[in-house]
Amino acid sequence: xxxxxxxxxxxxxxxxxxxxxxxxxxxxxxxxxxxxxxxxxxxxxxxxxxxxxxxxxxxxxxxxxxxxxxxxxxxxxxxxxxxxxxxxxxxxxxxxxxxxxxxxxxxxxxxxxxxxxxxxxxxxxxxxxxxxxxxxxxxxxxxxxxxxxxxxxxxxxxxxxxxxxxxxxxxxxxxxxxxxxxxxxxxxxxxxxxxxxxxxxxxxxxxxxxxxxxxxxxxxxxxxxxxxxxxxxxxxxxxxxxxxxxxxxxxxxxxxxxxxxxxxxx
Numbered sequence: 001x002x003x004x005x006x007x008x009x010x011x012x013x014x015x016x017x018x019x020x021x022x023x024x025x026x027x028x029x030x031x032x033x034x035x036x037x038x039x040x041x042x043x044x045x046x047x048x049x050x051x052x053x054x055x056x057x058x059x060x061x062x063x064x065x066x067x068x069x070x071x072x073x074x075x076x077x078x079x080x081x082x083x084x085x086x087x088x089x090x091x092x093x094x095x096x097x098x099x100x101x102x103x104x105x106x107x108x109x110x111x112x113x114x115x116x117x118x119x120x121x122x123x124x125x126x127x128x129x130x131x132x133x134x135x136x137x138x139x140x141x142x143x144x145x146x147x148x149x150x151x152x153x154x155x156x157x158x159x160x161x162x163x164x165x166x167x168x169x170x171x172x173x174x175x176x177x178x179x180x181x182x183x184x185x186x187x188x189x190x191x192x193x194x195x196x197x198x199x200x201x202x203x204x205x206x207x208x209x210x211x212x213x214x215x216x217x218x219x220x221x222x223x224x225x226x227x228x229x230x231x232x233x234x235x236x237x238x239x240x241x242x243x244x245x246x247x248x249x250x251x252x253x254x255x256x257x258x259x260x261x262x263x264x265x266x
Contacts, residue, residue, distance in 0.1 A: 001027075001266070002262040002263070002264060003024060003025065003026065003027075003262060003263040003266070004024070004025045004260065004261075004262055005022060005023065005024045005025070005038075005042075005260075005261050005262065005263055006022070006023045006024075006077075006081050006257060006258075006259070006260050006261070007020055007021070007022055007023075007042075007044070007257075007258045007259050008020070008021050008022075008023055008076075008077035008080055008081060008255050008256065008257050008258065009255065009256045009258055010073035010074070010076040010077045010080070010207065010238070010253060010255045011073060011076065011207040011232070011238030011239060011240055011253040011254070011255070012207075012236075012237075012238050012239075012253075012254060012255065012256060013254045013256065014256065015256050015258050016236070016258075017236050017237060017238065018073070018206065018207050018236060018237070018238040018253075018255070018256075019045060019073040019205065019206040019207040019208065019236065019238060020044050020045070020206075020258070021044055021045070021046050021047065021048060021071075021073050021074035021076075021077035021078075022038075022039065022042040022044050022046070022047030022048065022074070022077075023047070023048050023050070023074070023077050023078050023081045024038060024047060024048065024049045024050070024263070025050055025081070026049060026050060026051040027051075027052070028051065029051050029058070030049070030051075032060075032067065034266070035047075035049050035060065035062055035067075036062050036066075036067065038062075038263065039062035039063065039064055040064045040065070042064075043064050044064075045063060045073075045202045045205050045206070046061045046062065046063055046068065046071045046073065046074040046202075047061070047062050047074065048060070048061050048071070048074040048075065048077060048078045049061075049062070050078055050082075050096075053097055055095075056094075056095040056096070056097060057078075057082075057094070057095070057096055057097070058096075058097050058098075059075065059078060059096040059097065059098045059103070060098070060099070061074050061075075061098075063200050063201040063202055064201045065200070065201035066200060066201060068200060069098075069099040069100050070098070070099070070100040070116075070117070070209075070210050070213070071208075071209065071210060072114060072116060072208060072209005072210055072212065072213070072251055073205075073207055073208060073209050073253075075096060075098075075103055075105070075114055075116075075209065076105075076112055076114060076209065076251075076253050076255055077255055078096070078105075079094050079096075079105035079107075079112045079114070080112060080255035080257065081257065082094055082105075083107050083112070084257060088107075090107045091107075093105070093106050094106075100117055101117060103115060103116055103117075110254060111241070111252050111253065111254055112252065112253060112254070112255065113241075113250050113251065113252040114209065114250065114251045114252075114253075115248055115250055116209060116213050116248065116249045116250070116251055117213060117247070117248065117249070118213060118216075118217055118244070118245075118247050118248050118249045119144050119145075119149065119210075119213040119214040119217070119249075120144070120145055120214075120217060121142035121143070121144070121151060121214050121217060121218040122142060122143055122144070122145055123140075123141070123142055124141045124142055124143040124150070125141060126138055126141045126152075129169065129172060129173060130150070130152060130173065132169065133165075133166060133169045133170060133173075133178075134152060134154070134163070134180070136159075138152040138153055138154060138180075139153040139154060139155055140152075140153040141153070142214075142218060143175060144175075144214055147174060147175055148175055148176050148177060149175055149176075149177045149178075149179060149210075149211070149214055150173060150174075150175035150177065150178050150179070151179045151180075151181065151214060151215070151218060152178070152179070152180050152181070153180075153181055153182065153218075154180055154181070154182045155182065156182055156185075157182050157183075157184055157185075157192050157233070159180075159182060160180055160181070160182050160192055160193065160194055160233055161192075161233050163180060163194065165196055165203070165204065167196070167198040167203050168198075170196050170198055171198045171199055176197060176199045176200060177195065177196070177197045177199075177200070177210070177211070178195070178196045178197075179193055179194070179195045179196075179208075179211045179214070179215065180193060180194050181193040181194075181215055181218070181219075183219070183222070183223070184231070188229070188231075189229050189230060189231040189239075190219060190223060190225065190228040190229055190230060191215065191219045191223075191228065191230055191231075192230065192231045192232070192233045193211060193212075193215055193230065193231075193232055193233065194232065194233055194234060195208045195210075195211040195232065195234075204234055205234070206232065206234040206235070206236040206237070206238065207232040207234065207236070207237070207238030207240065207253075208232065209240070209251050211232070212230060212240050212242055212249065212251055213249050213251075215230065215242075216228060216230075216242035216243075216244060216249045216251075217244060217249065220242075220244050226243060226244045227241075227242070227243045227244075228241075228242045228243075229241055229242070230242055238253070239253070240252070240253055241253065
């Protein structure tokens with residue numbers, strides 16, 4: 001049996017930008033060890049595995065080394081494939097059943113919008129290790145309620161783009177994920193960020209939906225805005241449109257299919 005698999009560049013209108021993700025379309029559930037092996041073979045930050053559930057889809061995400069509970073860019077890539085290849089009409093809503101609950105995707109004028117869980121930022125204290133990693137004291141620090149994400153606000157965008165990560169030191173943080181961010185101060189983007197997760201096998205994630213699930217409420221409160229435009233300033237870069245709702249974050253982005261193939265040996 002041949003299993004379709006795709007590579008999609010998410011949060012981008014051009015190939016080789018944004019964040020690449022694998023999308024594997026299954027007809028029936030597969031063993032997690034098999035999915036992990038495929039994700040390792042793809043060697044992308046995440047590979048998504050979709051399996052039909054009635055009119056909806058079960059969705060799981062794997063990095064090259066582990067399964068994760070939430071991934072935005074691979075969900076965007078999954079929705080992009082389902083819309084592009086006619087599994088859904090543009091006016092339909094895709095429903096994904098995931099380890100983080102129900103996530104929906106809608107299509108409007110070339111942009112896919114994901115209804116994602118909001119991750120509430122909780123004020124936190126800086127630490128000697130964080131300041132050693134950054135090279136200075138951050139403007140402010142926050143974390144997710146489960147402690148998995150540590151957010152450091154820096155003084156300006158130059159500090160974001162100039163930051164040179166030491167992944168061994170980042171790996172020593174209590175949090176599995178580190179996001180650094182700063183207000184942008186111009187009309188194009190409200191804030192920029194970078195995201196690091198070496199413990200998950202992703203040294204720097206090019207453009208991450210997970211990060212914006214905490215960044216959007218953080219900056220919405222600081223800037224007094226419910227709609228924001230964000231830029232993730234990795235080497236590949238990508239734009240994310242954010243809007244807030246009660247306990248939810250809507251993340252909008254574009255995507256490009258880079259190639260399509262089939263898994264032949266199983």
